[in-house]
Amino acid sequence: MQTNNRSVDEVFSQIPSLDTNLVNDIIEQELQHFNPKIIVLDDDPTGVQTVHGISVYTDWSIESIDRGFKEDHSMFFILTNSRGFTSAETTKAHQEIAANIVAAAQINNREFIVISRGDSTLRGHYPLETEVLKDTIEAKSDIRFDGEILLPFFKEGGRFTIDNIHYVQYDNELIPAGETEFAKDRTFGYTSSHLGEWAEEKSNGKYQAEHMTYISLESLRAMNIELIEQQLLNVVDFNKVIVNAVDYTDVQIFTIALIKAINKGKQFMFRSAAALTKVIGGVSDKSLLTRDEMMSEDTDHGGLVIIGSHVQKTTEQFKELKKSSVIEFVEFNVHLVLEPVQFKNELNRVVETTNKLILRGKNVAVYTKRERLDLGEDRKEDELKLSVKISDAVTSIVKRLEVRPAYIIAKGGITSSDIGTNGLEVKRATVAGQIRPGIPVWTTGDESKFPGISYVIFPGNVGTNTDLREVVEMLSKK
Template sequence: MKVQNSKQLREVKSTLDNIPSLETSKIQKQLQDELLTLNKKIIVLDDDPTGVQTVNNISVYTDWSVESIKKGFSEKNSMFFILTNSRAFSASKTEEEHQKIAEHIATVAKELNKEFIIVSRGDSTLRGHYPLETEVLKETVENKTNLMFDGEVIFPFFKEGGRYTIDNIHYVQDGETLVPAGETEFAKDRTFGYKSSHLGEWIEEKTEGRFTAENATYLTLEHIRALDIDYLTEQLLKVKDFNKVIVNAVDYVDVMVVTIALIRAMKNGKNYMFRTAAAITKIIGGVADRGLLTKSELVESSEHGGLILIGSHVQKTTQQLEQLKQCEFIDFIQFDTHLVLHPEKFKKERDRVLYQCEQLIADGKTVAVYTRRERLDLGENKKEEELELSVKISEAVTSIVKLLKVKPRFIIAKGGITSSDIGVNGLSVQRATVAGQIKPGIPVWLTGEESKFPHMAYIIFPGNVGEVSTLREVVEMLS
């Protein structure tokens, strides 16, 4: 399928606005009835901390030990998250850790005699170690149990971030325009880049032809909006040999309808691996809606200032930073992260930033630390080396939190890798509770008792989410 041009994009936006709405109350009742029959623990493996951006009152574990997985299985909630942060890993480390995760899940499930579903939550703009992660999970689980996976569900819809799948093409909303994902800056990612916007062709591209667009199963908006759940279920029942299921969706009602069909297919003996964005976790996990979090729910009275750490390099983050600079009550510190090529200078730069943060936060001033906006470019065929340097940069940013002696009123981390490293290594969080969202698609952790700063609101702000003004609005609200 050809990528659509700008004129057609405007027509697509119009189509999105004019898709007939459905009465959701009846569908919600059907979904609730089906969820009651789904006696499986849902384990979401999150390749960065932003995957909890649709849920609330859900646990996030930051390691995948047998002990932590057993705690997750033992919770009353039907779902728990494991933060892998694998988008920051090399391919070899990703393979190694996902094999461990799958082995530990299989061990615990056997011990507790409990069935499970694995959701590999990836980026809604299609970046990440795909198909490596789900293929390692599939092979390891099948080797360790009698479970066999019939297919893989590809479901990147994420309304809060403006990610829609229409006619099997995945779109990213940019203002009033829907842009095919393959034409966005995300598709040009040096580590996880791609060309295809049509999800069947994207799979063919990513699997190097091992799975084809022709053999994929497509759940269309036409059948979803017609509430033809029997037909959708029949389609799912025919999937075999780990072929792919492409889900079209423009609203949560589409997720509900497809989830009903998926549960019915699973009750008929089918098993699926899931590669999704954040939307389906809310629906299949039966997570109730709740309003956006308020300042009084998140920030305790304190004489200290807040701390904002900005690491993401996507264009939207840079635009949001420029808007943030309009706030006169914030002190800004640029961290010259390109000095990572000179270790001694890099350590001195980190120490300078840390000292200034300490002084300003203690004086009651909110501080924004941001990395240089130009990406460090080592040239062609240097993906692994660049990833290694980005890890060192993230470790340095994280160490600012780790070494901080004063407790900020709040911490905001901008960017997936940045927020993961700060949460796990800077704040030493082992288990957090997702309080909800401060803005659509922007989750808040409440840190655990074991963390460096217990019971703190830790705002995880994805690099590619929100409008240009959203970061400034969040900081103004908290301040």
């Protein structure tokens, strides 16, 4: 279905406003009667881009999940990084995660809900991941899921759902998601912008758009909580619930009705972007992080930026960063991966240069060669294997650092995940907050290579063109 681009100003001027203080009061009261532990499975590290003071675990052992259950906060994250997995790998991982969640819940005698946090531009292993979670949890417990909530709204990234169509904001224009570069993803591509039709497309027709439940902006803005609650109470057979939203207020009103339905016995699985986690987890607003908050110790060393993402937004931000005088650039020619000896020598050169520059107090941006390595349509598996080798090499740059940088920024979801878990060897981090809207910062745990360092997880497709340069320049001020 072809849909039209829309003007941001025109769309938002037509949507009725609400008393946000009233909505805040109601959601606050409703959350006091909501006691399950909220477990968010993050398919790359950028899903913590709306929260702060929350733990992120980088493995899904029973021990880690048990620690999460025992925390005072109602919510914790598990980083799966499954967007970088094959279908077989993500199936195995989600079977293990679901089994361990059920086991930890039984140890702690605690109810739980699982949120599968996916990309706000609709990429990822959907519906595979939530179906595996559903099947495994049902097989190992008495839980039976009535439906699945789809809520990809993410204000900070300019992702809005209006009249059931999901949009991506470019400047002052809303582009239907199915007509963006994200829909052309080689692994996770799709054609539909209408979320019901997208879910039908992704499920190969198992679930029909016409039979899904739609939570309209009209109902949300009319605060018709009873109607929305009744819609949720009527959902059966794991059917899909499409939630429209253009602001956090819409998510809050939906969550009020959702909690009422859950408290009446309904069970839902969730596939959402980062907005729902903030609301249902009761996470307060927090100002953007300052340099002083992020620099735990004085150092004469430079910072490190690693750029792996190749999406258009990253390319634009990288061009802007190159205009900055506070940073040195080191290109990593990853195309040499086809020549193992040359590739090893190239990696050694990059590591040695990076160490020297950081020690001399220079900020360093290591970037992978900007042209994609394309072996052709019929060699996608070979490309995937090479991309893993490249990712391992990029990660080893951090692993082999001999000096502690002032800060680390990783650009791109898979890049930041690999650096966090393998390069920095983080087992548990705390989300300090955001340095720009939608750009989260971890404070690494004591077990990591650099304990207590500020690690900026900069999504490939988030931020203005100047955000990366401005963040680097802010952190570089002495």
